[in-house]
Amino acid sequence: GNSVTQMEGPVTLSEEAFLTINCTYTATGYPSLFWYVQYPGEGLQLLLKATKADDKGSNKGFEATYRKETTSFHLEKGSVQVSDSAVYFCALTLYNTDKLIFGTGTRLQVFP
Amino acid sequence: NAGVTQTPKFRVLKTGQSMTLLCAQDMNHEYMYWYRQDPGMGLRLIHYSVGEGTTAKGEVPDGYNVSRLKKQNFLLGLESAAPSQTSVYFCASSPEEGRSWEQYFGPGTRLTVT
Numbered sequence: 001g002n003s004v005t006q007m008e009g010p011v012t013l014s015e016e017a018f019l020t021i022n023c024t025y026t027a028t029g030y031p032s033l034f035w036y037v038q039y040p041g042e043g044l045q046l047l048l049k050a051t052k053a054d055d056k057g058s059n060k061g062f063e064a065t066y067r068k069e070t071t072s073f074h075l076e077k078g079s080v081q082v083s084d085s086a087v088y089f090c091a092l093t094l095y096n097t098d099k100l101i102f103g104t105g106t107r108l109q110v111f112p
Numbered sequence: 113n114a115g116v117t118q119t120p121k122f123r124v125l126k127t128g129q130s131m132t133l134l135c136a137q138d139m140n141h142e143y144m145y146w147y148r149q150d151p152g153m154g155l156r157l158i159h160y161s162v163g164e165g166t167t168a169k170g171e172v173p174d175g176y177n178v179s180r181l182k183k184q185n186f187l188l189g190l191e192s193a194a195p196s197q198t199s200v201y202f203c204a205s206s207p208e209e210g211r212s213w214e215q216y217f218g219p220g221t222r223l224t225v226t
Contacts, residue, residue, distance in 0.1 A: 043220055044215070089154065102156075
């Protein structure tokens with residue numbers, strides 16, 4: 001079936017450290033890939049997306065590259081801030097479906 | 113423009129009680145979704161709707177019913193609550209077919225069933 005696997009958290013970093021959150025997927029078709037972010041006490045918000053192989057999605061200093069050969073979509077940021085503390089969800093959707101499939105989420109905690 | 117709103121924000125129920133969660137969106141979106149979020153499980157889709165008057169089952173529909181009588185509202189009902197339904201419930205909407213990935217979420221409802 002179709003699924004998304006994320007690294008377990010929490011990921012704990014100091015401010016200005018480099019961030020990587022791993023995400024791999026299994027899909028029967030050719031998916032589009034997404035990262036959503038959930039700040040404390042809020043609903044999820046779309047952070048970035050990539051719709052085909054080798055596409056790079058980027059937003060707010062975060063980046064992720066769609067790697068078909070490794071079925072991965074790892075999230076990276078060069079220098080994290082305390083305000084980036086949140087739960088990050090990797091997700092996929094398949095063409096002509098109405099649904100997103102989410103991973104389990106990875107909590108990021110950034111300390112000053 | 114309020115986006116997606118959910119009512120109530122918190123609720124405590126006893127086993128066997130019923131309740132309805134209300135989701136409203138003011139973006140004229142076609143698609144609406146109900147998810148539950150549990151620790152270690154991520155978000156799981158309960159039911160969804162692709163337009164006014166339509167509903168469809170998601171991944172975990174048992175114990176829940178939904179209705180979409182008006183385009184802007186999507187109601188989630190629990191007829192006989194069980195402790196296993198203790199969760200945080202999120203509603204989301206998306207604009208149209210082909211953009212179901214672009215989902216806008218409400219702030220959530222925290223439900224505890226004792």
